[in-house]
Amino acid sequence: MLNDKPHRRFNILTGEWVLVSPHRTKRPWQGKKDVKSTLENKTYDETCYLCPTNTRASGDTNPDYNGTYSFTNDFAALMPELPVEKYQNGLLQGQTESGICKVICFSPNHGLTLPLMSVEQITQVVQLWKKEFLELGAKEGINYVQIFENKGAIMGCSNPHPHGQIWSQSSIPEEVLKKQTSQRNYWSTHSKSLLKDYLEQELELDERILLSNDHFVALVPYWAVWPYEAMIVPRKHYQDISQLNVEEEIAFAAIIKELTTLYDNLFETSFPYSSGIHQRPTDGGSHDEWHFHMSFYPPLLRSAEVKKFMVGYEMFANPQRDITAEAAAENLRKLSRVHYSLR
């Protein structure tokens, strides 16, 4: 298993290697500490642009919503229906990019986070993701829909109100293309889903599995880059979230709640992460190769204050991690399933 020596592991989805240095966390840490992120206790904040009935920068007022609420980002990085314009000048090459950016409020309650929401409430979020995926993906010129969440100030999130984002656009992003290529190669050789086969192997080995229910499994992938990276994979070979039936939506919500609860319990903090769902492009292709999944990239490594820095070596050479995926899985698996703030 190579686990006691520096080694590389291959990511079957992106086709890239990660460097693992299991002995490295022994070094003392004298570097930067971040502020521990705590839970909010207000249920309503009058200065929050996501709370119900408040007015946003655009001048629009949020409705007095229950459950979930979505709207077009007031400071969108992409704009809809730009005419295609190409720029080519010698070795310089550019192109306009159209898209739609939305904000997805998970709850009217300013103080909640996913692990503290009920399975019913999270199911409403899943249903909104499905709806947005279908609606945005059906639009002319929207060929990919990226659903994601930045949680915590350390992850660039400027508002603690529970929310995520969707950026949908005409091009298929780089990271999605990499995963598509690997899945397509496997599909065309084996007529089987790469991720389904991987999931079966992981279930048999049972070394990196965190949680499971009838429809979903949460695990630390063998090739994880971030210290406590995890992936939620549906047992069925679904290309996108719109294929989930109601029972499966609930199972998805339940495992999201359980995984984020383990995360919060690890360092007894509101655990920061970026999460995202990778699924088939909405470019009209059939995309049998795609097996949708949701990944979590949390930066914390040693404590609620000390994160893993992906800097010099990682930027210029190769992603590198300090603890093995197996050690991370073990640390998470042994934690209580009850949120620390409720004990």
Next chain:
Amino acid sequence: MLNDKPHRRFNILTGEWVLVSPHRTKRPWQGKKDVKSTLENKTYDETCYLCPTNTRASGDTNPDYNGTYSFTNDFAALMPELPVEKYQNGLLQGQTESGICKVICFSPNHGLTLPLMSVEQITQVVQLWKKEFLELGAKEGINYVQIFENKGAIMGCSNPHPHGQIWSQSSIPEEVLKKQTSQRNYWSTHSKSLLKDYLEQELELDERILLSNDHFVALVPYWAVWPYEAMIVPRKHYQDISQLNVEEEIAFAAIIKELTTLYDNLFETSFPYSSGIHQRPTDGGSHDEWHFHMSFYPPLLRSAEVKKFMVGYEMFANPQRDITAEAAAENLRKLSRVHYSLR
């Protein structure tokens, strides 16, 4: 030039696209602020493990060095001469990785940084990089030598003493392989250096050039990802830094000093960044395609306290930037060449 609309730009070195959203910095920032990094004023710190005559965690004592000093990292992520061991189990694939990690002290003076060092002092650093590149690269099983610096606490640097690192290893890292593929393709089609041709085009356009001297040019690449990303490119088609003669070493040192001075002057702060030199692998191949260059990836965007967060969308989809490369170049170019602390 597409500059007023969201667009994508192609990186001819990595073969990847970056999303540019020029209008996006207009949004108000309510998120995380980092602590402004200030210059150190001690020339010697008795608790610093890099200062001359101090004892390190390993028990070794640093010599009373003048100029530069290098040693093997006491907490190295890689270990030398590991026997090659492969692990293959179904879809899991791993392999031991050998390597040598070194720490490079730029100066005995705890309070200096590159922009505050003299050209002569920086030339000594360049000469040490050359020496290490040749010595490490000549070792059996060392096929790539990554020279880099993490500067500032925000970049995971745990000690302000001016220093960089070298991680050298048996595999060629992912980021290097990407650049090698593009350069090799261009070389085999045109029998010319991709970067030399690009440099000529940039010099002619003169929109993104920051600095130049007889032997080097510093510019913001057309496809820059980080807000104030810059690249130092030699005018000659050199595969690696060992080819520099003394005059060229001095010119390299001079442009490093000038670029890092512009950086510090931008927000009147000790500007954080990770920098790295990409050059030919030391795997015995001829590597005519390689044109060495040094890149700087600084995170600050709006001020000394507010950085660009590469999070959800960037991790799951595509790198994204808020100001154009041209605007960044203009902001840097108009700054004084004299360091703000000396005015």
